[in-house]
Every structure is written in structure tokens, then in C-alpha cells.
Amino acid sequence: MQENVNKKGIWKVIGASSLGTLIEWYDFFIFGSLSIVISTKFFPSDNPTAAFLSTLATFAAGFVVRPFGALFFGRLGDLIGRKYTFMVTLMLMGGATFLIGCIPSYESIGFFAPLIVLILRLLQGLALGGEYGGAATYVAEHAPNGERGYWTSWIQTTATFGLFISLVVILLTKFFLTEAQFDNWGWRVPFLLSILMVYVSYLIRKNMDESPEFKKAKAEGKTSTNPLKESFGNKYNLKFVLLALFGAAMGQGVVWYTGQFYSMSFMKTVMLLDSDQADMILGIALLFGTPFFVVFGRLSDKVGRKWVMLSGMLLAVLTYRPIYQAMFNLSEQSNKQEIVEKRTETLTPATIDDEREIKTITKYYTDGSYSKEEHIKQKQIIDQNHSEEFKMTVKTNMFLSGSNYFALIALIFIQIIYITLVYGPIAAFLVEIFPVKIRYTSMSLPYHIGNGIFGGLLPAVSTYLATNAKTAMDPTYYLEGLWYPIIISAVCFVIGALYINKNMVAKDLN
């Protein structure tokens, strides 16, 4: 039956599925991409580090609930069908994202602001938990035998492309607004735009048919009556769930989040790169790296999924520390020689609208890079009697140019290639090891634990490890956060190499 599905039909399936999944990822990632500005809007401003960590924890909460979304919607998908289930997840995601853009700030509604953000973030996580497994299953069940890696790899591009689109929308919003406008209300625009995108995707998806394999199973009365029990209460199936988690999804999750999120956070908070420049560098690397999902998905059809995925993990284990050391060196001011005569200083006095007095020192270096140090002097209320005092803060933005700029793009691009190696074939791998009747439930759970929990907690855990090392005056504190993805990937590589059988597929696919 699968072989009879024509190419045009598959492209229609891919297009409709990918667009919806792309939008879900976009919705999910704008929260991460805007985490620094969100931390100042929805959390108390008296401790910026705690606010940032709380934002990361809220960001992580969205990942933590993804396995629950996988269980809830996976069960629905195996009972009533793939199509209707991922329509529901799409609407849930769009609604939650739109509402995040409408929440008043902490200054307006106090504690309710972070509480509502957390609830909506949890809804986003639940929706994504249901969406991805449905889309991957839906596409795989339309794909001919021997080509699942290729066709499902298009779905795999959506996560990275969703992040890319989120960065583009944010950069465009910043481009059309002043810094103050973006800070006041402009950051809400990417959230509000989501509702339009979701509506378009809904219109496209609503005319699609149910997957042929599920329709056939349903017509023959071979669907599951209790997918959860059959997936996890059955020892034979449970061992595949655990193997999929510890031998593939766990390592894939940390490689994915290191390349796309830790790298971004590293550029902004450790290298002190200008936020727009960091977004641009990541965006360029993503643009050039994304086609490799399809390349490695296709390759996995030819040589098997196992070693394509595991090679990405092994490369990550061996090269993360040298890569991040090289990134750090590119922006480290002590490695640079300043052209002292070009240094400029400007003073922006306080006004009625902006009570901050800002002295900006711009330093130029011989390698073409320059940095802007803003010494901000601002009045702050220090007690309940409204006593005021001046507080001085220094904000540094580094701008790379020339060979350093391209070298940084290359270093991020290498990490994106690792992601494409581990992530390109994984949807086909997961779909193929579970039978049709419990596929949605069984494949969704390990994927979302691997990504949502092992991967999603990476920014919080790695930031914490690096912060601790910095407090302990470790000279290479900026590399210590990498131990988390390195150890997880190494364990996953060993388990995958030993226990995954190259030709492991569910019996009803043989």
C-alpha cells in the first residue's frame, strides 16, 4: 500500500505536516530566544541572575512536561487517529503562545505574571509532546519502505528551521522598532504573530486524510484498546522504549540543545557578544546546516540509522571542549590588542524619560573587532521608605568582524552538523522499532524524555555548573557546563553501539 502512494501525494503530506510542526517549534523557541528580555518582564528585577535562572527554569518546565503530552496525545493518536490528534495540539500551542504575548508584566500584576507564564509554558510543552510524534508517525506511515529516513528527515528540519524563523522574526521586529520600543512592547510581537501562522496551518491540515497504515489497522480491527498498557506494561515493548531512550534519544537531546541553545547562551553571556550579532551568527549557521538533515536522513536509508546517529554523538564527545575553547578565544579581550588612539567615549545624560546616565566607551582592536562598554548610573529605591541611591552597572557588548566572525560561524556550523547526524535519522529509527497500533505512544515518550528532559534541562544544568566553577575561581569555568552533554552523549554512545541492532524494526514492518 505504501508503495502506491505517489510522490506528489507524499510532498503534500510532508508540506502540511512540516508546516504545522515548524510553527509549533517556532512557538516553543521564541520563549527561549527571548529569555533574557522575558526575565526582566515577568520576574522581580532586584536580582537579575535569579530572574534569568527562573526564566530558564520556566523554559525548562515546558520541556519537562513534554513526556506527559506524549503520553496523553500519543494515547489519543493510537486510539482515534494521527490526524485529529495533531490538529488539537496545533491549536493548543497557538493559543498558549498568543496568550504569553498578552500577559501584563511583573510590575503590573506581581506574582501572577510568572505564574501565568509558567502555566502557558506548560501548555506549550504538552502540545509539543503530542505534535512531534504525530507528525513523524503520519509522514513515516505515508513513506515507501526503504525511504523513511529521507521523508521523515523533512519533519526533522522543522525544529531547526523553527528556531531559525524565530530568530528572523525577532531580528526583523528589532529592526523596525527602536530599542526602547522593543523593550517596552515589541518583544510581544513574535508571540502574537503565532496565531496567524497557526490559523494558516490549520486550514492546510484540515483537508488531509488519515495515514494509510492507521486506516488499514483500524479497518481490520487491529488498533490498540489500551496503548499505554501495551506500550509500557509489556516487557517486550518496554525494553525497546528504554533502549530508544538510553541508546539514542538521550544523546540526541543533549547534542541538539548544546548546538542550538547552549551555543547561543555561550555567545551572549560568556563571550559577551552583541545579542543581534549572536542571533545572526546562529541564524547563518542554521541556514547552511539545515539541509544536512535530509542528507543524513537519506544516508541512513542506505547504511542504516545506527552509526549515522552515533557518529554525531562521538564527534560531540571528542570535540565540544576544543570547539568552545576556540569560541571563547575569539572574543576574549585579553587576547586582543587595542588601538588606543581610536578609543571613543560618549556621555548620554539622564532625561525625564530615561533617568539613566550612560557613559559608553568604544574600544577598537587590531583584528577588526570592537567592544562597547556601557557604564550605567541609575537611581534605585533601596528600602521601603523610598530612599534612593545611585547604582553603577557595566554592560559590555563585543562585536566580531572579519575572519573572527566567519570562524565563529564555522564553529557553530560544525555543531549544527553534529545535530543533523543524530537528529536526521532518529524519527525513522523510532517509528520503525514500534508496531503501528502503539507507535504514536511508544515513540513519543522516549523522544520527549530524551529531548525534553535530558536536552531541555541542559541550559539550566550547564549554566549552573559554569556559574559554580566561576565562583570557585576555576580559570576554565566557561567549559565546565559542557560536562553535562559530554557525559550523557558518551553513555548514550556506548549503549547505542552495543545494544542497538543495525536492522532493528518492528515485526509488522518486516
Add this chain to the structure above:
Amino acid sequence: MENIKKILGILWIALALLTAYFCIAQFGLPKIVSGKQEDVVFGIIILFILTPIISVGLGVFGYFALTGEYHKDKM
């Protein structure tokens, strides 16, 4: 190879126990009682999310490996 897979089951179970010890005694509980907001968040993540998944999941995986469930004839 099949024997190595079985013997390594012991390693995965040991790793699960070791992870549980470090997550609970070294990272989770001390952070939760530290009183610092950022430590509490980290402690909760470790204790209630990572620990059960790594320890229980890896422990069961190790048990399956040890009892030969991942033998090529049973896959």
C-alpha cells in the same frame, strides 16, 4: 558480544545507583535546603525530574540487559 551486553547490565545498574546517590545526597537535598533561590530551582530539577528517570529507567534497562532481554535472538 552477547556476554558483554549481559555483563554490562551490572554496570548500568551500578551507574543507576551511583547516580541516585549523587543526585539525592550530593546535589538535590543540599541545594534545596541552601535557601538560595537559584540553588532551590536546580535542586528541584535534579531531585524530582532527573533522578527518577535516570535511576529507575537506567536500573530497569540494566536489569533487562543482565537477564539477556537484549540478546539478538530476543530482539
